Amino acid sequence: MMEEGQGSTGALRAGVAVALITCLGAFGPAIGISPAWIVIFVGGGLVALSVDAATWQGMGGHVLAEALPGGEARLRRIAVHEAGHLLIAENEQLPVQRVMVGTLACLQAGLRSSGATEFSVPESVRMPLEDLRRWSRVLQAGIAAETVVYGVARGGADDRALLGRLWGLSGHDVGTAQREQRRARREIEQQLRRRLQDLEIKAGDLLSLAPRLMR
Structure with missing residues (x-):
């Protein structure tokens, strides 16, 4: 997000x-x-x-x-972030409920954000280790996508907070959680670099659907 x-x-x-x-x-x-x-x-x-x-x-x-005229560049960055979530979620076979790009789209959905990808809620917060690894990859994918395309990520604080809560409720120690999250981040950055063209196409598709004032 x-x-x-x-x-x-x-x-x-x-x-x-x-x-x-x-x-x-x-x-x-x-x-x-x-x-x-x-x-x-x-x-x-x-x-x-x-x-x-x-x-x-x-x-x-x-x-x-x-x-405004410069707003498309702003929206494109948001689209890249959400496209990262979407691509990795598809790869991990985690269902996506909806994707919103832009503040207007989020406000129309009742959210105070500039972009969001909503997933189905896990059945249990105490997930097996492999499921936690999957969520680690998906939730960090937006940050990784921005890093791959722009060199640095601006968004993702909510993603990190949610991932921290999932690991905190899992019963695993802090060291394991941090190690697994770092590994997941490296894996998805490598994957998104290999799939950069797919990322750009997906971001373009999301950007074309983003609502804007006076459009």
Whole structure:
């Protein structure tokens, strides 16, 4: 799953809004901006923030960024991440329920994220070692895909957290869990490098289906 640091983004957005309002109030009249325009600007900004919170759960900035001309590159990275999950899940024969690329797609599904691949829930959290290895490969595949294509991964915090919980509930010691996860990561990076063309094609297919504003 891709994440975009919603908490820090929200705090930054609020800080910028306060700073702009303060600057307008202090310096607007001095540089010839009418107080009426200041009121309109501030009111419009507050309305926009309220609509964002009510309609887009505070994620409107991400939705807008993905709709702008440079948004396709942003969406493509998300598509690469989710394509990695999808390819490895198919290889491991783990059923995938749905794949979402982009903040708008996730919000429409009721998720606060920029991308997600949903799997069928395991029947038991205490899985055999081989099943844990399969999940280790699938859940780290998004991070591995980004690493293969871009050199570094930005998303995947939720994937790592879920994988950590699965291993934590498994009864295996920490050393075994860390060793198995590192091995799984190496295996899938090697596999995705060999299947780079398949990864690019799958990402392109997902990108073509990603909803965007005004499209």
